[in-house]
Amino acid sequence: MIQTKQLFGLPFVDATPSQWYTHIKTILHDRGKAFLVTANPELVLRALREPSYEAILRQATFITPDGIGVTAASKRMGAPLTATLPGIETARELLRTADALKKRVFLLGGRPEVMKSLIHQLSIRFPNIRFVGTFHGFGKTEEATQAIAEAQADLILVALGAPKQEEWIASVYDQVDHGIFIGVGGAFDVWSGHSKRAPKLFRRLKLEWLYRISTHPRGFEKLKDLLLFLTLVLRKKSTLS
Template sequence: MNQPSQNLVTILGIPFINTTKHQFEKIIHERISNHKNTFVVTANPEIVMYANDHQDYAALIKSADYIIADGIGIVIGAKILKHPIEERITGYDLFTHLLNWGNHHHKSAYFVGAKPEVIKKLQKTVAEKYPQLTIAGTHDGYFQDDQEIVADIQVQQPDMVFVATGYPKQEQFIQKNRHTAKGLWMGIGGSFDVLTGTVKRAPETWQELHLEWLYRVIKEPSRISRLMVLPKYLLRVLKQRRSKN
């Protein structure tokens, strides 16, 4: 990572950038405008725990330029460690902000991920909402061989590449192929589903109370098993704090 240590908060070995959403947006704007190759990881407790159990993945995400605190669990973990993070920066909010910024500055974006029907819907949604943003290309997330996609990215040279295939696949795709375009590369999970309305995001009140996770479980009860990672994550964070005392 490119950030000095004083701007980082390390949780279970994963170094998060400690800044505000506005400051981070400015950093990314500048890097995109200067055609600097940039890899951003949007990490929540699930990703941190997966990295803890898979050292190759941990090394991969630590090779990124920035890891941002996507989940409220990361913010809580930082408080437990007595190194508070200034602000949560959600992957979805950063994604939509960059689409809007790209629209106003005539940038281009490439989209990889989601189901075939969702990526088709995404093309229409982005064209309608962000008409001055060039859609450099799209591809659904159901591919066995990425050579054709990567070759297209290399030809198009988009300012931003958004990969929504879920972890660890999206970060593996980015690390393997980021050298092909001098722009932003960011993994954003299910953001295409949310932008197209395929999956409804929690209302603002729930977001403000940091209860988006609960809203999603209510809407998708099958996700409840994924919540089991949270107490395990918090126990490991408490163990980290005790080891430093």
């Protein structure tokens, strides 16, 4: 049983990477069902601003702390989470397990020109996965939902970016019998080779968020959100002191 801790009114997974990966891979092995949200500071801030989005996050089976900003905030606020659990690492662990078990994977989101190279790259790295469908994310929701259900997908990776990917998963989750749904943001661009992940040094220092901000077209806007998140954490800390 995975433990959780309340942070900003949301139940965050409180586990080591090993505990978390073992738990979620067991769900995939057993053809279970789950809705995963990987929450970074920007996503948490959106949930605090928009009650409708917060309600969607509460529908998730699991919310993981994606980024050192969330785990640092948890310590500052007196409810320390055990570890940062990056969403891209969770998705990669699920793909490795899907490959070992010859599971069925569906890919939704990303630009049409990305999907072809994405399938090529993933097929090389995970040759035993059955890629049972793709949808570029700009079509009709009903068509995508039907395709996922008919394909009996075990793992559905949704790369629409927040908040669209969480909203989309919540809208279709009850319409399928099984499968792990996870929003992966810009992972398709990284895996397909269309953009680069942060260098290893940034990842080792838990500064991947800084690399993303510095290279993102909306980097300044994201930096403002991060500073607002920090201010919010400090205010909440002061009320607890």
